[in-house]
Amino acid sequence: MIPMPTAGTAELMRAAAAFNTKIAAGVTKLSSIKDEQVQIATTPKDEVFHSDKVTLYRYRPLAERQIATPVLIVYSLIGRYTMTDLQEDRSLIRNLLKQGLDVWVVDWGSASRADRYLTIDDYVLHYLDDCVAAMRRGTGAEAVNLLGICEGGVLTLAYAALEPMRVKNLVLTVTPLDFHADEAEEKLEHGFLNVWTRSLTARDVDRMIEVWGVLPGEFMGAVFSMLTPIRSITKYNLDLLEVVDDEPKLLNYLRMEKWLADRPHHAGEAAKQWLKDLYQENKLIKGELELGGRKVDLRALTMPVLNIYAQDDHIIPPPTSRALEGKVGTRDYTELGLPGGHIGVFVSGKSQGIVGKGIVDWLSQRDR
């Protein structure tokens, strides 16, 4: 028999009553919150160009320009770039703007079944190339700085390797590079995504895309929930209760929920490349990845490279990110491990300013 907690009966009842009161107040509070109170990605920006579902934006400056070369933020195809500008006091974008960067961002849009045949080749060699061309036209810069996040890091790396003359500096953040290096990771909660993807066959991946035409955002959300099983269960009861009577914290929570709920589908053929060529066959680090009929050669990365990883990243375990040392074609290669998880490193209160400062300090030394 399990021994039960030994708190007194009255104490337990008082605790239960306090608990109920908190829930009641929380429910009332949640019922009163309007959508306009839960806005994300509000930093002012202007659309520069639009192609299919892809949009390039340029942010309005918040400080005098300190770094001449413009920087393009490239997010993953699995989530949305709005995470980089979650709210005013938790915004990588604002941190960069306040330090005098000329910041641009590409919004990949929301892929649908009609985008089934979009490949990573298309994203890198057409859309990303169009964005870089627009930035060069708009600023007169011969080459731009690229800042890739997660899958966006792989896209920027591939572009930089294929078009090195157009990239001045390459910044990778929480980017998977050696997709099998998770096997060296000892933490139980790290790297399940790699294990899960390898548990599927190439045929399984093909059949999923044949059926759905895309890799559904809802499906990926369910897979992500397996990475933190108890957190996924307790976030709408215990976690929510923690913040429900504190309006600023509750609004932070809801903004994150808004970002999580906006999980786009991943274009079909690009998802096949992502899961099979990269997660299963690990072609990038082996130098076997081909885009547009050309090999993505890491030695072609002759520009300075900053590789930022999150020390407690359960989605992209640090060993999978820390894989470029000695493999790139530049001696100016820097690795920077920062405290936090995959998303927390950008949005947590503690990390604010750390990522942005690290990037700006590094870029400012290479802006000649």
Add this chain to the structure above:
Amino acid sequence: MTNPWEDFAQRSRELYQQQAELAKSWMEGQAKLAGTLAGSTGQEEGSQGQGWGAEAAALADLWRSWLKLGGSFGGAMPGLGEPGQIAAETLGRFLDPVSLALVGGSQVGETIRRLTEGPRFADLGAIERRMAKLMELWLKVQQAARGYEAVVAGAWAEASRRFAQEVQEAARAGQAPSQPKDALKLWLDVANRTLLETHRSERFLTAQAELLRHGMDFLLAEREVVESLVEPAGLPTRTELDEVHGSVQELKRRVRTLEKTTAAAQEAEEPSTARAATAAHKTKARAQGAPA
């Protein structure tokens, strides 16, 4: 045709509402009783009497909090209040925690099931042979779903066993959690560890892949049947639409390649113009405050 899942959900909602009404009536009665008890025992003298009075008062507070809680849920039900969309969705999850889905067979299994189950068979018409094949595939999906759920249920059972063991060991060492919060934390830690181990196990990964595999097989076979029905009527099929999307994508690639080739050729013809434009941009950037 009635969607059995919607029907089931509707019946569950009705049942829940009836139970909520019943519980509310019962609690109101109990609150009155507790109030009476609190009033009577509170007048008693002596230490034992004071103890009873404190517990009865706490009980009365607890009932009142339940009643208030019931009222707040009622006010927050769809149609009664008008919360914003994000808040309302969060509230919905709050009232219907994902834990129920996970305990019953996991949120992931449910997601796969929803994504893999298409229209009901009756929509397809009676093509016996194909229908029989479809039925066979559907049964395989169900079988795989049961296998997957069994693995998940096994993980929860294992988590419970480990929790009991850890609590007993702690109790023997005189360190059993004395507060509910401590016990809950221990349970969540144990359950998290057990589920993570399960998710990485061959048994779990195989069961989940099987569920996915059979689901995909079923949906593709179902599409085949549907297409065989609509094609003779001249209606477009999924396969045809996919072909069109493939062709459009290929055309876009060719147009872009052509545009870039043309632009590169023009740039090569007018190098001096391009250099002049670049120099002008640099001057402008310096004028805007960028360092030289």
